[in-house]
Amino acid sequence: MLIPISNTPRDYAWGSISFISELEGREPTGKPEAEIWYGDHPGSPSRVDDGSGRTLDDALADADQPPLPYLMKILAASMSLSIQAHPSRAQAAEGFAREEAAGIPRDATERLYRDENHKPEIIVALSKDFWALVGLRPLDRTRGFVSRLADESGGLRGVEALQAILEADGDDATVLHGALAWALSDEGVAAVPDVVAALRVAEIPDYEDEQRFLGEIAGQFPGDGGVIVALLMNLVRLRRGEALFAPAGVLHAYQDGLGVELMAASDNVLRGGLTPKHVDVPELLRVVDTTPGPAPVIEATPSGDGVVAYDVDVPDFALQRATVTEDAPVELTLIGTATVLVTAGRLSVTTDSDADAVDLVPGRAAVVAAASSIRLVGSGEAFIAQPGRS
Structure with missing residues (x-):
């Protein structure tokens, strides 16, 4: 259906x-x-x-x-x-x-x-x-970033306090757990104006995008401890x-x-x-994974003619992207109820169990239930969600 x-x-x-x-x-x-x-x-x-x-x-x-x-x-x-x-x-x-x-x-x-x-x-x-x-930046890189902020800000106390927190004893995950707790504490919030001031005056190669976004965040959420949390995270484009x-x-x-x-x-x-x-800071700290590392970028992998998959290996969902042309329809096998969302062009969706078709334009979708496959005809792009494999 x-x-x-x-x-x-x-x-x-x-x-x-x-x-x-x-x-x-x-x-x-x-x-x-x-x-x-x-x-x-x-x-x-x-x-x-x-x-x-x-x-x-x-x-x-x-x-x-x-x-x-x-x-x-x-x-x-x-x-x-x-x-x-x-x-x-x-x-x-x-x-x-x-x-x-x-x-x-x-x-x-x-x-x-x-x-x-x-x-x-x-x-x-x-x-x-x-x-x-997304995720916490490798600690050595964050230490280097904050060290440059401290050097170029003229000894602002809030920046020096952040630097000291990041130099605490312990493995990287433990240090970052402490840094998150501090950032969202009254002491960390009090340091935000100094950190923002340092971000505005420093010129740090390789961190220009971070400085730009952190400056925008500080303007959107003045005095929010999340500004320092954001400073600890990977910025991804x-x-x-x-x-x-x-x-x-x-x-x-x-x-x-x-x-x-x-x-x-x-x-x-x-x-x-x-x-x-x-x-709720204590509950966040109980749940959060403070293991640092690169951002979890997912590579699309071919999974059929005109189709790529974003494989994250969870049972709740699987995601594919189909690129359809007039002379190359796309057929996909389903393992459960699917949602087809069109994001470019115009596509017609049919199933193996339904003679009717649904025509979709960008921003419109169709749910496909009780079918084992779908066929996409037309010219455009669609994302297909369905349950993951257990």
Whole structure:
């Protein structure tokens, strides 16, 4: 069965004025458009484009189909999202049970665990450039960066305090765990103005992009300890078609650009700054992985004619990108309920079990259930999400 779906962009403040409207080929609304959700998540279920007024969760239930194990989105950022990490499945189950026992309402602003699931996520760049903070930079590089800030800032106390924290005894992960705790403490927050002042005057080769984005973040979130957390993280520039993966415990904060995001169906978020929302520092420090290293960039690998896959080996989802031309239709085998999202051109979707077709343009999608394969005809690009292999 084929279920055509669409949704209304969510107007979070960090959204872009133009990215989504340009993708869909329409005039911008003049307001930020941050995300479009393609799925049955209760936070913003897609609507079924058949005139019935139903949402996707109702349509799947009516057809005796299970809920989707993943949520697909178009994400459009023009300023930093909150720094955040997600728990493992075991951590989520324990945290959910703890908050249930404490009687914290599931919609409370201080609630951290709204379900028992983990939330790994992948994002693929659609814009020419997509910028993100992901994971903690190797400690030697961060020490070098902060040392130069200290040298060029004339001995600002906040910078010297950060430098001392980074020179503490212990292995790299332990030192960075302490640095995160300090950054989000009253002492770390008090050091933010000095760190920002140093960033504005220093000229450090190989860190120009970091200084630019950290300066923008400081202007967006003045006095927020997340500015120092961001300084500890890898800044990544993706080109169109490149991807990042954020598994459990990895800090991330998307900065600027348009992308297709796919994640496990969960609402569990531990925030680490750059937000007016609730930040529970002890719980974040319990969940976060402070092992430093390069950003987890995912290479696309060929998986058929006109198709590449972004393999992250999680059971909740798998993601493929199909490039279709008039003389080269694409056929894909399915292992579960799939979502087909068109991001360029115009494509027609059919299945092995349904004689009807759904025509899609950029920003529109179709859910494919109870089928073993799909066929894409036309000229354009589509992303296909389905459950991962157990």
